[in-house]
Amino acid sequence: MNRKLRMGMIGGGVGAFIGAVHRMAATLDGECEMVCGAFSSTPERSKASGKALYLPPDRVYGSYEEMITREKKLAEGDRMDFVSIVTPNNLHYPLAKMALENGFPVMCDKPMTYSLAEAKKLKALVGKTGLLFGLTHNYTGYPMVKEAREMVLSGKIGNVRKIVVEYPQGWLATKLEDTGQKQASWRGDPKRAGISNCMGDIGTHAENLAEYITGLKITEMCADLTSFVKGRVLDDDGNVLLRFDNGARGVLFASQIAVGEENSLRIRIWGEKGGLEWFQQEPNTLYAKWLDQPTEIMRTNMAYLSDRAKLNARLPAGHPEAFIEAFANVYRNYIMTLKAVLDGKKPKPEHLDFPSIEEGIRGMAFIETVVEASASDRKWMPFKQ
Numbered sequence: 001m002n003r004k005l006r007m008g009m010i011g012g013g014v015g016a017f018i019g020a021v022h023r024m025a026a027t028l029d030g031e032c033e034m035v036c037g038a039f040s041s042t043p044e045r046s047k048a049s050g051k052a053l054y055l056p057p058d059r060v061y062g063s064y065e066e067m068i069t070r071e072k073k074l075a076e077g078d079r080m081d082f083v084s085i086v087t088p089n090n091l092h093y094p095l096a097k098m099a100l101e102n103g104f105p106v107m108c109d110k111p112m113t114y115s116l117a118e119a120k121k122l123k124a125l126v127g128k129t130g131l132l133f134g135l136t137h138n139y140t141g142y143p144m145v146k147e148a149r150e151m152v153l154s155g156k157i158g159n160v161r162k163i164v165v166e167y168p169q170g171w172l173a174t175k176l177e178d179t180g181q182k183q184a185s186w187r188g189d190p191k192r193a194g195i196s197n198c199m200g201d202i203g204t205h206a207e208n209l210a211e212y213i214t215g216l217k218i219t220e221m222c223a224d225l226t227s228f229v230k231g232r233v234l235d236d237d238g239n240v241l242l243r244f245d246n247g248a249r250g251v252l253f254a255s256q257i258a259v260g261e262e263n264s265l266r267i268r269i270w271g272e273k274g275g276l277e278w279f280q281q282e283p284n285t286l287y288a289k290w291l292d293q294p295t296e297i298m299r300t301n302m303a304y305l306s307d308r309a310k311l312n313a314r315l316p317a318g319h320p321e322a323f324i325e326a327f328a329n330v331y332r333n334y335i336m337t338l339k340a341v342l343d344g345k346k347p348k349p350e351h352l353d354f355p356s357i358e359e360g361i362r363g364m365a366f367i368e369t370v371v372e373a374s375a376s377d378r379k380w381m382p383f384k385q
Contacts, residue, residue, distance in 0.1 A: 001339045006035040008071060008080035008104075010064045010095050011087035013039035013049035017183060018109060019086045022136070023053075025327035026084065026107075031335045035059060036080055038067040064095055072102050082132070082338060085109060088192040089200070093118040096133075100125050105132040105338055107331070111204050111367060112360030114194045116384060119364040126357050132341060134334040137208045137355040137363075139265060141329030143300045143321065144286040146353075147309035148269070148276050149213045151288065158272030160214050163242070163250035165206040165267040168258035172198075172236050175229050188234055196367050197234035199225060202265075203254040203370065204363040208355065209267055210252065211362065213276075216244040218366070220380045223373035228257050240370055243380070283322055311350055330354050 007026055012019015019039070026032045036059035039049035043062030050060025061067035071079045082105040085095050093113040096106045112135055113119045126133045139145060151157060176184040186192040187201055194200055211217060220243040225235040236257050242250030255261075265280035277287040284300040298305065300321055301313035312329045315321055333354040340347040365384040373381035 001343050004030070005032045005081045005335050005338060006079070007032050007082060007084055007107075008067060009034055009037040009039065009084045009086060010067065011039065011085065011091070012037075013045055014052045015182070016086070021324065021327055022084055022086050022107075022109070022331075024324050025138075026331045026335070028324065028328040029332045029335075031332065031339070036061065036067060036071060038062065038064045064098065068098050068102050068104065071104075080104065081342070082107060088186045089194050090114045090192045093122055096122055097125060100129045100131050100133075103129075103131070105134075107134040107136065107334055108360070109136050110208075110355075110360070111194070111200055111363050112357075113364055116361075116364040116368045119361050123357050123361055132334070132338050133357045133360075134330065135355040135357070135360045135363075136327065136330055137205060137212075137359060138323070138327040138330055139205055139209050139280060140212045140355060141312065141326035142278075142280075142283050143305070143309045143313040143326075143329075144278055144283060144298065145209070145213060145326075146312050147286055147298065147305050148267075148278055149215070150306040150308050151276060152214050152269065152271070157269070157274035157276060157288075160216060160244070160246060160248045160269060160271045162270045163210050163214060163216075163244070163248060163267070164269075165210045165250070165252050165265075167202045167206045167254040167265045168261040169202065169256045169263060170259045170261040172229065172232075172256035173259045175231060177232075188232060190233055193234060194367065195234075195371050196225070197232075198236050198254050198256050199238045199370050200234075200367045202256070203238060203240075203252065204366055205265065206252050206254055206267075207366045208359055208363060209265070210242075210250065212355075212359075213267065214244070214248075214269060216246055216248060217362075218250075218383050219243050219245050220382055221369060221373050222379055222381070223370045225371065225374040235371075235374075238370065238374070240373075283326070284320055308350065308353070 038061040040046040083099040085108045177188040222241040225238040237255040240252040275289040286298045288296040301317045336351040337347040369384045
């Protein structure tokens with residue numbers, strides 16, 4: 001295919017944080033362009049966003065139904081190739097459903113759906129249509145996360161025994177949702193966010209990162225969720241003990257009331273022969289710790305890294321790569337896979353390295369299990385399937 005893929009976006013109007021991130025990430029490598037969108041719940045705001053983004057007026061739609069219906073009628077060389085969904089959680093399923101049913105592949109923000117039941121229906125629909133589905137668990141896109149995964153799966157640190165993953169933030173230490181702040185308002189609303197705020201929003205990133213790097217699956221958990229801010233309905237803090245399918249044990253905590261913390265996602269993994277540590281705020285460094293030799297400090301795009309880690313770096317060593325580039329790696333791999341599919345070719349294995357429907361199912365199962373476990377008197381709750 002000798003052209004850029006054409007992306008349509010639902011949600012993510014001007015002023016929406018994550019919409020701008022998706023647009024930058026999708027277009028960073030020059031393999032994609034945004035050609036249309038339905039950017040808001042009202043036609044007026046959608047049109048204003050489209051104008052600000054310099055889109056042709058006839059490709060800016062007042063609703064997602066209008067966008068999908070009209071784009072489908074366009075010639076194959078003109079219409080969008082896939083849909084990017086960047087709305088609050090409660091809209092993910094109906095939007096993805098309509099897109100898939102009308103023949104459009106989907107890239108969706110996380111968590112994948114509003115509920116596990118919706119996630120399972122979406123999985124069935126993806127299977128029925130055979131269309132490509134991607135999920136933006138963007139932290140899996142960092143080169144040093146991929147290096148950590150290669151090291152674990154190749155056996156370098158031995159059988160994994162313990163995983164500690166944490167994601168503290170401080171931005172909801174006060175009742176920010178009462179001020180009209182857009183991001184806080186919908187995350188604190190059960191009708192839009194679902195049954196969890198903190199664990200649904202950032203706890204799922206921690207769960208996904210632990211399973212991605214180690215290749216292990218959570219089987220049981222013991223959880224304690226809390227809403228510390230008075231009047232807040234959904235959780236803003238949580239602590240979870242984990243058991244994995246190889247016998248490893250883990251600790252996961254996520255918090256949005258950790259005053260002074262920014263975006264402090266960190267993971268530590270210990271095996272029989274060594275340990276690994278990675279910190280999202282210093283993402284170009286991976287620490288490897290050994291039984292009988294000094295700690296190694298590995299850096300992005302150095303010659304000694306694995307091919308997978310180097311494939312997901314863009315700049316010479318010493319030039320910082322961070323959040324947008326990691327997000328772009330998820331999009332690039334999805335886009336290159338979709339290009340191959342549209343050309344009738346087999347995608348390259350390295351391009352299949354992006355979160356998809358299975359990770360979405362795991363994420364929704366994690367949310368429902370952790371909420372149920374926190375409310376239960378049982379010490380250990382089996383992971384939902």
